[in-house]
Amino acid sequence: TATNPPPYTPPNLLLPADGAAFTAASDTITLQWAAVGTLRQNEAYRVTIEDITEGKGRKLIDYVTDTKFNVPASFRPNDTVPHIIRWFIVPVRQTGTAPDGQPIYEPAGQASQWRDFTWWIAGGSSGTTPTP
DSSP, X not given: OOOOOOOBOOOOEEESOTXXXXXXXXOOOEEEEOOOSOOOTTXXXXXXXXXXXXXXXXXXXXXXXXXXXXXXXXXXXXXXXXXXXXXXXXXXXXXXXXXXXXXXXXXXXXXXXXXEXXXXXXXXXXXXXXXX
């Protein structure tokens, strides 16, 4: 049996800066982090994004092999209340496949620290930015 390599260090988050505010409905928000090394064929980064303002546990988890992730427009808040969005990254390794064909991943290293940004869809024409 193959021996798993040593665990990766936590990814270093780059952008957006902790506490950044996005105020336009058309903003594309790209999350970026530094590579933890050269990923092997069965490895990826698990991106976890959660709207902690909403209070309903609205969460998005996706897997990518790049060191950036565009937050989909479908995750954008649909009201004019500032939403605090929390995100973090974990290197993962595929260990199998579920009966439905989806890959099964396990952590291949430590999780990054988490960061928050505020996503606020301005209502009306005030143009003001709330203080996060």
